[in-house]
Amino acid sequence: NKKAFIFDLDGVIVDTAKYHFLAWQKIAAQLGIEFTPEHNEQLKGVSRVRSLDIILELGKIKASQEDKDKWLIQKNEDYLSYLVDMNQNEILPGVLPILEFIKEKNQLIALGSASKNARPILEKTGILNLFDAIVDGNDVTNAKPDPEVFLRAAHLLQSKNENSLVFEDSVAGIQAANSANMISIGIGDEKILHEAKYIFKDFTFIDEAFIESLIN
Ligand code: BG6
Ligand code: MG
Numbered sequence: 001n002k003k004a005f006i007f008d009l010d011g012v013i014v015d016t017a018k019y020h021f022l023a024w025q026k027i028a029a030q031l032g033i034e035f036t037p038e039h040n041e042q043l044k045g046v047s048r049v050r051s052l053d054i055i056l057e058l059g060k061i062k063a064s065q066e067d068k069d070k071w072l073i074q075k076n077e078d079y080l081s082y083l084v085d086m087n088q089n090e091i092l093p094g095v096l097p098i099l100e101f102i103k104e105k106n107q108l109i110a111l112g113s114a115s116k117n118a119r120p121i122l123e124k125t126g127i128l129n130l131f132d133a134i135v136d137g138n139d140v141t142n143a144k145p146d147p148e149v150f151l152r153a154a155h156l157l158q159s160k161n162e163n164s165l166v167f168e169d170s171v172a173g174i175q176a177a178n179s180a181n182m183i184s185i186g187i188g189d190e191k192i193l194h195e196a197k198y199i200f201k202d203f204t205f206i207d208e209a210f211i212e213s214l215i216n
Contacts, residue, residue, distance in 0.1 A: 004159035033059030045170030094203030147180035
């Protein structure tokens with residue numbers, strides 16, 4: 001009876017959350033909106049379109065669809081410019097050994113990400129082949145905290161929700177995992193991710209014994 005290990009991408013597997021932040025901050029600055037790292041927590045795990053709406057709400061700005069589309073394109077182009085030279089070095093510390101350990105133990109691995117840029121990132125970092133299923137921003141209609149992305153991943157792996165574990169760095173993602181009745185594992189600040197069942201500062205704090213305890 002295998003477990004399904006579902007990983008978020010940005011801020012969990014790769015250190016791209018900082019690039020999303022920088023790119024959004026540029027848009028916000030352009031619009032004269034103050035946008036801090038604290039504000040950014042609300043954007044983590046959230047779709048591109050919803051992220052822009054949150055920023056505009058922060059600045060109490062009403063914009064035309066045309067302007068919004070323009071900013072969305074600008075944000076993504078800017079974000080992608082950070083990824084041009086991306087390679088294995090962008091994988092966060094401790095992640096690769098854990099992915100490999102899960103494989104070694106014959107368990108299932110899926111991606112559950114809101115990003116439409118997920119596949120090229122997995123390719124550039126050389127870990128695409130470790131995934132038994134990939135669900136990303138191109139596959140879902142409802143963004144986290146809606147559990148759709150994780151439910152689809154579990155479905156593709158033919159795993160029951162209660163046999164699925166979700167690694168997440170965002171509040172929205174933890175809420176999505178919890179509402180799907182999956183085991184939520186927060187990666188980051190325990191003050192922010194307190195709704196998670198388990199919380200680790202980063203993957204260097206997760207050892208093989210912990211993974212084994214989840215399997216058995
Ligand atoms: C999530 C990130 O993984 O993907 C968000 O946490 C991002 O910051 C979202 O906005 C959508 O990503 P993308 O690459 O499709 O703009
Ligand atoms: Mg994330």
